[in-house]
Amino acid sequence: MDREKTERLETNxxxxxxxxxxxxGPQHPVLPEPIHIDLVIExxxxxxxxxxxxxxxxxxxxxxxxxxxxxxxxxxxxxxxICSFQHGMGYAEAVEHVFGIEIPIRARFLRTIWAELxxxxxxxxxxxxxxxxxxxxxxxxxxxRIREKVLDLxxxxxxxxxxxxxxxxxxxxxxxPEELLKKxxxxxxxxxxxxxxxxxxxxxxxxxxxxxxxxxxxxxQQVHELGCAGPVARASGVSCDMRxxxxxxxxxxxxxxxxxxxxxxxxxxxxxxxxxxxSIDLLRQAIGRMPAEKDLSTPVKGNPEGExxxxxxxxxxxxxxxxxxxxKPMLERFRIRTPTFANLPGLCEMLKNTKLSDVGLLVLTIDxxxxxxxx
Amino acid sequence: MANIKRSPWLLHYDGSSCNGCxxxxxxxxxxxxxxxxxxxxxxxxxxxxxxxxxxGGINTxxxxxxxxxxxxxxxxxVVVAVGVCACTGGVFKDCYNILGGADEVVPVDIYVPxxxxxxxxxxxxxxxxxxxxxxxxxxxxRLVRDMKAWGKRxxxxxx
Numbered sequence: 001m002d003r004e005k006t007e008r009l010e011t012n013x014x015x016x017x018x019x020x021x022x023x024x025g026p027q028h029p030v031l032p033e034p035i036h037i038d039l040v041i042e043x044x045x046x047x048x049x050x051x052x053x054x055x056x057x058x059x060x061x062x063x064x065x066x067x068x069x070x071x072x073x074x075x076x077x078x079x080x081x082i083c084s085f086q087h088g089m090g091y092a093e094a095v096e097h098v099f100g101i102e103i104p105i106r107a108r109f110l111r112t113i114w115a116e117l118x119x120x121x122x123x124x125x126x127x128x129x130x131x132x133x134x135x136x137x138x139x140x141x142x143x144x145r146i147r148e149k150v151l152d153l154x155x156x157x158x159x160x161x162x163x164x165x166x167x168x169x170x171x172x173x174x175x176x177p178e179e180l181l182k183k184x185x186x187x188x189x190x191x192x193x194x195x196x197x198x199x200x201x202x203x204x205x206x207x208x209x210x211x212x213x214x215x216x217x218x219x220x221q222q223v224h225e226l227g228c229a230g231p232v233a234r235a236s237g238v239s240c241d242m243r244x245x246x247x248x249x250x251x252x253x254x255x256x257x258x259x260x261x262x263x264x265x266x267x268x269x270x271x272x273x274x275x276x277x278x279s280i281d282l283l284r285q286a287i288g289r290m291p292a293e294k295d296l297s298t299p300v301k302g303n304p305e306g307e308x309x310x311x312x313x314x315x316x317x318x319x320x321x322x323x324x325x326x327x328k329p330m331l332e333r334f335r336i337r338t339p340t341f342a343n344l345p346g347l348c349e350m351l352k353n354t355k356l357s358d359v360g361l362l363v364l365t366i367d368x369x370x371x372x373x374x375x
Numbered sequence: 376m377a378n379i380k381r382s383p384w385l386l387h388y389d390g391s392s393c394n395g396c397x398x399x400x401x402x403x404x405x406x407x408x409x410x411x412x413x414x415x416x417x418x419x420x421x422x423x424x425x426x427x428x429x430x431g432g433i434n435t436x437x438x439x440x441x442x443x444x445x446x447x448x449x450x451x452x453v454v455v456a457v458g459v460c461a462c463t464g465g466v467f468k469d470c471y472n473i474l475g476g477a478d479e480v481v482p483v484d485i486y487v488p489x490x491x492x493x494x495x496x497x498x499x500x501x502x503x504x505x506x507x508x509x510x511x512x513x514x515x516x517r518l519v520r521d522m523k524a525w526g527k528r529x530x531x532x533x534x
Contacts, residue, residue, distance in 0.1 A: 026437070026440055027388055027419070027421070027440065027444060028419065033389045033394065033397065034388070034389055034437065034440070054436045055391070055434075055436050055437045055440065056389065056390075056391040056392070056431065056434075056437070057391070057434060057436060057472050058391050058432070058434065058467045058470045058472055058473055059467075059470040059471045059472040059473070060467060060470055062470060062471055063467075063469060063470060066469050074466065075466060078393045078395070078466055078467075078490075079393060080393055080394050080395075081392070081393045081394035081395020081396065081397070081398060081491055082394050082395075082398060084393070084395065125398060140405075141405055141406050144401075144402065144405040144406075144407070145405070145406060145407055148402070148407045151402075160491075161399070161491070161493065162395045162398070162399065162491045163393075163395055163490060163491055369394065371389075371391075371392065371393050371394040372394075374391075
């Protein structure tokens with residue numbers, strides 16, 4: 001063995017000696033949900049992040065064989081408690097496409113209103129968790145206090161704080177009366193005012209800026225290659241928003257996807273903050289343009305036969321629902337692909353060459369929803 | 376240990392819930408509902424926790440994690456199952472990966488119903504857990520005292 005080769009081997013050995021593996025999770029203070037990541041670190045720098053999932057795997061897709069397509073809507077809603085309404089809506093729209101039916105216009109507007117309320121509460125929840133992640137406990141409480149106003153609206157209009165069960169195949173089962181629509185408008189105006197104060201802290205505070213900007217950068221190219229979705233992709237300048245594909249009442253509303261160009265944790269925070277304001281704007285438009293109609297659902301006859309892919313923009317990004325029916329009450333296949341699943345490769349990429357102390361924060365910035373991912 | 380009632384710490388673990396109960400547990404700890412006014416505090420460390428809140432059912436992957444968390448907690452300890460999934464398995468009971476409620480692997484003391492469990496119900500569960508914890512710590516103290524007394528008794532003279 002020549003000298004150069006021996007030297008190289010020795011250097012390798014000494015580097016390997018410095019490496020260590022730190023397990024992150026499944027039970028960890030920053031995460032409300034279990035996800036396990038093995039961090040290969042050298043000194044304080046993360047070299048590699050290896051995720052392992054499956055702690056919340058329930059196998060709910062298999063319930064498609066045990067529940068009929070009407071009952072499955074309640075299972076679909078319980079894929080995730082945060083974006084619960086949108087899961088039910090995505091599944092219902094997929095089955096409606098299989099049947100080839102048009103749902104009443106008012107039902108489409110109602111679905112849009114509930115979907116946007118859901119997006120607001122999800123983003124406010126995330127902003128709070130992020131604030132807790134960088135040590136601003138007061139800011140965390142403020143975000144959650146504002147979020148309670150949105151939850152109150154959800155409870156007033158549907159009866160449930162988080163899981164509504166107002167979708168049915170062919171439309172919705174509840175209407176929002178006129179006075180409640182006025183209450184929504186009044187409440188979201190309050191939320192807007194209060195959030196503007198918090199926005200200042202999130203965007204301008206020196207400590208927050210220095211903690212978030214320049215950390216966990218994903219370039220536009222990387223986002224394309226890794227197939228990230230939602231605010232993670234939009235923060236890197238990729239303008240992908242499934243609401244443009246035109247489901248619900250979105251074709252009748254005016255909006256542009258919120259994007260940023262930096263691709264770091266700060267840009268992701270900025271994107272989500274501006275999306276809350278966008279949701280407030282969309283709610284105002286939807287309530288203003290909602291037609292008065294008595295019909296809330298189109299009756300469905302028979303069993304679904306055929307298949308459909310439905311794409312829905314959830315708070316965390318694009319979710320895909322696949323249903324396949326063979327003319328029986330039970331669906332043959334029900335499949336969900338959730339946004340966090342798409343964002344996990346992006347997370348592993350952005351964790352590389354960061355400091356160990358940033359890991360908790362960076363895991364939060366993709367807004368992980370492990371319950372969705374593992375189903 | 377007289378005023379232990381005022382200071383038990385909570386540990387929250389998400390078994391395999393849909394997240395609904397988890398965020399309600401967090402919401403009940405934030406100022407709007409403020410479970411902390413009853414003296415409890417949220418912690419992420421099982422070694423310092425007294426009350427374990429479990430949400431969601433038990434599956435094959437997290438069975439050992441829940442067992443280990445329970446084992447790491449110091450005695451006395453109280454377990455609260457939050458939400459219908461943690462009580463019985465709930466809507467996911469028929470899924471192939473769900474073994475059942477939290478009582479499959481750890482002894483559950485208090486069951487909080489609801490899907491998702493409302494913050495009011497969770498706070499009710501926490502208050503009951505605090506009382507039970509007080510009762511258990513008194514029993515624990517008595518036991519320790521008795522054992523110490525037993526250790527101090529004079530050994531009989533051997534003939």
